[in-house]
Amino acid sequence: MDAERYPIFVEGSGAAFGHAGERVLVSLERAQGFGQLPNLPLRLPVGCRRGGCGVCRVRVTGGNYRSDRLSRAHVSEQDEAEGLTLACCIYPLSPLSLRLEPAVAIKDKKQHCNKSELGGK
Amino acid sequence: MALTGVLRPGFVQLRVLDMPESVDYYTKRIGLHQVTEGPDGRAYLKSADEFDHHSIVLRRAEQAGVDLIAFKVLEEADLDQFERRVVDYGIAVDHVAAGEQPGIGRRIGFTIPSGHRLELYAEADQSDPKPYVHNPHVWSVEPHGMSARRFDHALFYGPNIEQVLDFFVKVLDFRLTERVDMPDGLLAIWLACGMKAHDIAFVRHPEPGKLHHVSFELENWQAVGNAADIITHYDISIDIGPTRHGITRGQTIYFFDPSGNRNEVFAGGYTYYPDNPTRTWDETEVGKGIFYYERKLNDAFLSVVT
Numbered sequence: 258m259d260a261e262r263y264p265i266f267v268e269g270s271g272a273a274f275g276h277a278g279e280r281v282l283v284s285l286e287r288a289q290g291f292g293q294l295p296n297l298p299l300r301l302p303v304g305c306r307r308g309g310c311g312v313c314r315v316r317v318t319g320g321n322y323r324s325d326r327l328s329r330a331h332v333s334e335q336d337e338a339e340g341l342t343l344a345c346c347i348y349p350l351s352p353l354s355l356r357l358e359p360a361v362a363i364k365d366k367k368q369h370c371n372k373s374e375l376g377g378k
Numbered sequence: 379m380a381l382t383g384v385l386r387p388g389f390v391q392l393r394v395l396d397m398p399e400s401v402d403y404y405t406k407r408i409g410l411h412q413v414t415e416g417p418d419g420r421a422y423l424k425s426a427d428e429f430d431h432h433s434i435v436l437r438r439a440e441q442a443g444v445d446l447i448a449f450k451v452l453e454e455a456d457l458d459q460f461e462r463r464v465v466d467y468g469i470a471v472d473h474v475a476a477g478e479q480p481g482i483g484r485r486i487g488f489t490i491p492s493g494h495r496l497e498l499y500a501e502a503d504q505s506d507p508k509p510y511v512h513n514p515h516v517w518s519v520e521p522h523g524m525s526a527r528r529f530d531h532a533l534f535y536g537p538n539i540e541q542v543l544d545f546f547v548k549v550l551d552f553r554l555t556e557r558v559d560m561p562d563g564l565l566a567i568w569l570a571c572g573m574k575a576h577d578i579a580f581v582r583h584p585e586p587g588k589l590h591h592v593s594f595e596l597e598n599w600q601a602v603g604n605a606a607d608i609i610t611h612y613d614i615s616i617d618i619g620p621t622r623h624g625i626t627r628g629q630t631i632y633f634f635d636p637s638g639n640r641n642e643v644f645a646g647g648y649t650y651y652p653d654n655p656t657r658t659w660d661e662t663e664v665g666k667g668i669f670y671y672e673r674k675l676n677d678a679f680l681s682v683v684t
C-alpha cells in the first residue's frame with residue numbers, strides 16, 4: 258500500500274485508516290469489517306460507491322481531502338464548500354475527522370429530468 | 379406473427395457525471411460498441427448482437443439517473459393508436475421528431491404516474507456491428523468484456539405503482555408476470571410485453587422518477603461468472619451477486635456504473651406465455667423472491683437508487 262496512510266476519525270464511532278488513493282467510504286467499509294468502528298450506530302450506509310445515490314453523505318469536520326465529481330442531487334456546491342460531501346467520492350490528503358450525515362434528511366426532492374434538458378427538441 | 383403492438387424495450391437514456399469514463403466503462407467492461415456521438419455530446423451505444431441503431435444513450439449531466447426509456451412498437455400505425463389510447467386514459471402525449479436521436483424515427487412521449495418518461499417509436503435504422511443474417515455465425519464481431527447480448531429491461535422506483543400497473547395493462551397491453559404484496563399493499567410489479575419474464579419492473583418508492591437498474595442479458599451462468607471476474611479485476615463497485623432472483627429466476631449480478639447508476643447482468647429466466655397466471659410473493663418469502671440464495675434483501679435494495 259502507499260506510504261500516505263491517514264487516520265480517519267468517525268465522530269462517536271472510532272477510527273479507520275485511509276490511503277491517499279482510496280475512496281474514504283472504502284476505507285470505512287474495511288474498518289467496519291475489522292471491528293474498528295465499534296460504536297457505529299447502524300451498518301455503515303454503503304450504496305453505489307460512485308457518487309450517484311447519496312447514501313454515504315458525510316460532513317468533514319477536520320483535515321484535507323480531494324474529491325471526484327459527484328451527483329448534485331445530494332450535495333450542492335454550497336454544501337460541498339461547507340464540508341458536506343460523499344464519502345465514496347473523497348480521498349484523504351491528511352488525517353480526517355468526519356460525521357456521517359445520511360442523505361434522506363435534506364435530499365433535494367426536485368425532479369431532475371425536465372424535458373428541455375433532454376436536448377435537441 | 380403473434381407479437382404485435384409494443385415489442386420490447388428499445389433504448390434507455392442515462393445521465394452520467396463523466397462522459398469519457400462512462401463510454402469507456404460501457405464499451406470495455408459491459409462489452410458494448412459505440413455507434414456514434416451526437417452534436418449535443420450524447421453517446422449512442424449498442425451490443426453487437428442487436429440489429430437496431432442503439433440501445434443505450436449516455437447524456438452528461440450534474441445528476442445521475444435515467445431520462446427516459448423507449449419501447450419499440452411493431453409498426454408506424456401503432457404510434458397513432460397508442461397516442462389515442464394514452465390521451466384517452468388522461469395522460470398528455472408529446473412528440474419527438476425523427477432524428478432527435480440519430481437513426482431513430484419519430485417518437486411519442488409521456489410521463490407515467492411513477493414520474494418516469496416513456497417513449498414509443500416504430501422506426502430504427504440498423505447499425506454496425508450487428509448479427510449476420512446470411513449464413514449467420516454465432517457472432518459477427520468477437521464478444522469482449524462481459525459480452526452483453528442486449529439491453530434487456532429496467533427496474534424503476536417511484537410512487538403510484540397501482541396506477542402504473544393499470545396503465546401498462548390497459549393502455550400498453552403489457553401483462554403482469556409477477557408481483558410482491560406486503561401487508562401494507564403492493565410493493566413491486568414485473569411487466570412483460572412479449573415472452574420474457576419481464577421487460578420493465580417497478581418498486582414502490584416515495585420519490586418519483588428514480589432508477590434502480592438497467593439490465594443487460596448474457597448467454598448463460600458461465601458468462602455471469604466471467605462478468606463477476608471482470609467486476610473484481612477492474613474494481614467496479616459491486617452491490618450483490620452472483621446470485622439468483624426467485625422472481626423471474628434470472629441468474630444475476632448487481633453493480634454500479636462510474637456515475638453510481640446500478641447495472642445488472644443476468645442470464646436465464648422463464649418463458650412467459652400470455653395465458654400464464656401472475657405469480658405472487660408475500661411478506662414471508664419476499665427475501666427469496668429478490669435474492670434466492672441470500673434469502674433476504676440487502677441494505678441497498680430498497681434504498682440505493684439514482
Ligand code: FES
Pocket residue numbers: 282302303304305306307308309310311312313314343344345346638
Ligand atoms: S455510496 Fe452512493 S453516493 Fe456514495
Ligand SMILES: [Fe+2]
Pocket residue numbers: 531532533591593642
Ligand atoms: Fe433486473
